[in-house]
Each structure stands twice: as C-alpha cells, then as structure tokens.
Amino acid sequence: MQRRYLSLAAATVATTIALTLTGCGSGSGDGDVTLKLIAADYGDSEANGSQNYWDELARAFEKKNPGIKVDVEVYSWTDVDKKVEDLVKDGHAPDLAQIGAYADYAAADKLYRADQLLSVSTEADFTPSLAEAGEYQRVQYGLPFGASTRRLFYNKKLFAKAGIANPPQSWSDIARDAQLLKARGVKMPYALPLGPEETQAETLMWMLSGGGGYTDGIGKYRIDSPENIKTFNWLKEDLVGKGLTGTDPAQLNREDAFQGFVDGEVGMLNGHPTLMKQAEAKGIDYGTVELPGVDGKAKATMGVADWMMAFKQNGHRAEVGKFLDFVYSDKNVVKFSGEYGLLPVTTSASQAMLADDKYAKLHGFLKQLATAEFYPADKTSWPLVSKTVKAKMGAAVGPKGNPAGVLTDIQNTADAADNAAG
The missing domain is CATH 3.40.190.10 (Periplasmic binding protein-like II)
Structure with missing residues (x-):
C-alpha cells in the first residue's frame, strides 16, 4: 500500500475523488x-x-x-x-x-x-x-x-526469547525491553522511523506519548513545548544513544521499518492496521497495545x-x-x-x-x-510545517543532534507560516 501510513497519514494513510461534469444538464436535476x-x-x-x-x-x-x-x-x-x-x-x-x-x-x-x-x-x-x-x-x-489510529506492535516470539512476559506500558518499559532484545541479538529492538517518508507521523506519536503535540488546546503551534523537548531528549539519550534502535533513525523510513518487522528483525514499533495483514502473511506472531507514555499509556494516540x-x-x-x-x-x-x-x-x-x-x-x-489526535490539517501552514519536520527531526535524535534547537527552528517556521497566512 503506497500511503503515508501506508501514511493515513497518514502521511495520511492519504484517496482522491474528483467529480467533473462531462455530460449535459445544469446540475439542477434537469437532464443527465x-x-x-x-x-x-x-x-x-x-x-x-x-x-x-x-x-x-x-x-x-x-x-x-x-x-x-x-x-x-x-x-x-x-x-x-x-x-x-x-x-x-x-x-x-x-x-x-x-x-x-x-x-x-x-x-x-x-x-x-x-x-x-x-x-x-x-x-x-x-x-x-x-x-x-x-x-x-x-x-x-x-x-x-x-x-x-496507531498502536505499538511487538513480536511475541522475540519477546519470549528475551524473557519478556508483558508488552511495554511506559517509556522505562520500552528501554528495558529493548535492552533485553538487544542482548538476544535482535537487529532492531525498537524501530524508530524518522526518515523522510513519514517523519511527521512518528514525531506526533512520540509527542503525544510525552504529553505534548503539534498544537495546544486552541490550535496554536506548540512544537517547542517543554513536553516535546523532554520527549526527544529521552529518545536521543535513552533509546538512540544506547544503540536500542539498531540503525540511524534519520535513515529509516516507515516502509522499511514495517518490512523489518515482518522479516522478524524488529522487536517493537508503532504501527497502523495495515501492518497486521503484512505480518500475518509472513507468519509473524504479534501483539498490539496502546502507545506507552512517560509513566503509563499515552494520553492519546495519533489518528x-x-x-x-x-x-x-x-x-x-x-x-x-x-x-x-x-x-x-x-x-x-x-x-x-x-x-x-x-x-x-x-x-x-x-x-x-x-x-x-x-x-x-x-x-x-x-x-x-x-x-485520537490528528495532524493540524485545518491550517494552511501545515504542509510547510510537515515538510520541515520531515527534513529535520531525524537528525535531532542523532549523536550530534540538538532536540531543543531543532524543535525551536520548526516552531519559528510554523509561526512565520501562520503569520503569512493571516
């Protein structure tokens, strides 16, 4: 499936219908x-x-x-x-x-x-x-x-081999389970696709898991909020920095992460319903749970x-x-x-x-x-903001990354675009 969540997003997994007059008639019911x-x-x-x-x-x-x-x-x-x-x-x-x-x-x-x-x-x-x-x-x-919507997928067979009895419910569970999976030789304990294909989706999922999001309650961009900065600092230091993603997130696209999961090389990742069909076709025994948050399940998932x-x-x-x-x-x-x-x-x-x-x-x-919380698609500035997120967020969690600086840069772009739109 060629899609944002897919991609819905995505991107947004996202079917276009265009209906154009090619016959006669006024559109008032007269004629065909x-x-x-x-x-x-x-x-x-x-x-x-x-x-x-x-x-x-x-x-x-x-x-x-x-x-x-x-x-x-x-x-x-x-x-x-x-x-x-x-x-x-x-x-x-x-x-x-x-x-x-x-x-x-x-x-x-x-x-x-x-x-x-x-x-x-x-x-x-x-x-x-x-x-x-x-x-x-x-x-x-x-x-x-x-x-x-999105849920956390996990490979039951890999979890069992690593001695993990239950799927993660919090960030600390993710880090602990990823360490156990890594010790058992799992190629990508936690797949974190922040490559250019669908970075805006993975970014929003993690923002929500940390209590943040792209916008606040009245629709104003809050990309550089303390909650979002904390979230991406945690990803940089406690997940990526400890080698628990198995690869550079900035180079990993959603499609490749999904392929890794159905090939049995990924322990866990965020996914959408279409991954179920792909996993079943390859005989992967999987489970899904609500997105883990800081201290328990996330406040909401992405839609x-x-x-x-x-x-x-x-x-x-x-x-x-x-x-x-x-x-x-x-x-x-x-x-x-x-x-x-x-x-x-x-x-x-x-x-x-x-x-x-x-x-x-x-x-x-x-x-x-x-x-579920959705992209701020009601904003004419969103396409530019989404494009900027795709270009910058992957590097933010890398070895030389600066999550706070990147989030502030994106916030400035969002504010400028909103102001230009009036």
Missing part, C-alpha cells in the same frame, strides 16, 4: 449529469485495487439514480494530489476530490460546506473527532474518508484520515450530495474499511464493525478513534 470520480488507490495489487471498489459502487448508485452517471479514474497516492491540484489551477476543478488536505481549497473559498451537501443524518453520523478535524475556521469542509471535499465550480451540489449520501451509507463504509484495513469514519458503521467478530483485530484501533 456525469460525475467524474478520481480516486486514489488503497490496494497493493491490481486484484484488490480501488478501481474495483469504485466501479461496483458507481454502478449500484447509477441504478438507484438514473439521471446521474459516475465515471471513475484511479491514481496512485504518488500522483493523485497533484492531479487535483493541476485541475484546479487549470480552471477545471473536479466536483469532488478526496485527498490528503483540504484547508488550502477551503481558504480559497472553492469548496461547499458539509451542511450544503449532506443529509442531516449523514452529516451527524461522522465520528465527532473526525468531523472536527475536517473543519476550517470552525466550519466543516473536509469529509473524512478512511481513517486509522490519520484522508479527506473528501466538493468543489463549487461546476455547481452540481444536488447531484454530489446524493452521491455522497450513498458513499457514506453503513454498507459502503464498512465494506471499504474492511477491504483495506481502515477504520470507519461514521459512528453507525463503527458500531457495526465493533459488533462483528470478523473485524476483531481492528477493534483495538477503532476504540481509540474517538480520542
């Missing part, structure tokens, strides 16, 4: 309208590619709505955000786009509000934490589509969502709204989430998944979603 859907691919092969999901869903929608057609094109996550960006710049904004960030388009007044599109029941059904994460200036423009948004340019509000109500029906949300190892973004679909033992391995991730 064709909505073009550009979607990102969540699959890892042609057999389970997202094209199959969307084609089936589109045909089912068209059968119930004879006056609306949906034409689907699927792009890789490498290309899909840029595809939508180019369409908008060229004056051909899609009707709908589901991509990694919505704030720039909302700030430019290019998007419909959620309440202009969805039925009351559909809008009210979004998981509250996700609905809030989709707000720009307290108004929801981003509709969550596919979510994930990642991708975003659906509707552009105003083509004026197809009614048709887009009908399609979105269909997309967010329980049946379709559960089907998509189950197929790609993601979490439902609506309360009713989440309850349905929690009640189904078929999805038991996702239940631990799903129960965390209500209190």
